[in-house]
Amino acid sequence: MRLILESKFQSLLLNWYSKNARILPWRSKPSLYKTVVSEFMLQQTQVKTMLPYFERWMRLFPSFEALSEANESNVLTAWAGLGYYARAKCLHECARGFVKNPVNSYRQWLNCKGIGDYTAAAIASIAFDEAVAVVDGNVIRVLCRLLSITESFKTKEVALKIIRPIANQFLSKTNPGKYNEALMELGAIVCTKQKPRCEVCPVKSCCKSYQKDTVHLCPHFFQVKRTCCTMQRYWIRDTHAFLLEPSTVGKVFRNTLQGLLELPIMTPQRMSVVGLGKLIFTGKRSIGPKDFIEQIYSPQKQVNSQSLMSLPEFSNCVRVPFDQRQRLACTGPHKRWISKLLQ
């Protein structure tokens, strides 16, 4: 019975995809490099957001060779705005490794830094037609709905463990790359998290949750509690330049923001040097399960950013002339906030 369902699902899905796939830059004239870059960028970012970054990236670094020769600061600057900068570093490292020692299989991709199961499966199946299923939140959702799996998952990892064998069972062994792309496409534009478009869904005739009216119950996750904390920072500028420092929250969150610049954090030592002026901006950002309210203060005293840097309290800061700010490897929220503060 299952086999009939699997082959019906595959054929409906592939048929739909062949006529409805979105035209995306990594799908026209596909290449291994385009697949790898797009998969890295899509790890935590939606297609709509990453499209302009992808196009620009291809102009700046059109091949593994070009990327491997680029310096890290240019790579991070090109990535700025996509968030989770560890991905940019890993992609850079991956290009350097690939140029010396090309890899092709799922197992080999899995050994590359920053590449997990999902990305390795996507690259191996799309670029090398290896029969390995991609499994991420989208795939979990589609398959849970397809089979009406209503059990509650404690975490995404638990769901992955349960759904991965099912995903491999449903995978088309003759056309795994296109099947994986089609499944991801279905999850992205039809079987969406909110308001799935069941009426126009190409696989509704074999979807158990559609038939049983359990779509709204699948998949079900226990709620994760979010936490929130407040941080204070300085906006220290003079007539030509302002100060930034390497990210401090990066150390807390598995170095995801390591190496990127942010506004200097307010410490008691720094406060004793420049004082505490007005609260001039409040921003909010989220990293993983944590929300940050960031309050940005001006110093109380008139400052000269150049001379401040000779003091131990500001010795790790960098001085950025206004006209060079666009080229900065800065975290996304801070880049946006700095633009507002300079207006």
Ligand code: SF4
């Ligand atoms: S019928 Fe609805 S729930 Fe089932 S796969 Fe299609 S969009 Fe998802």
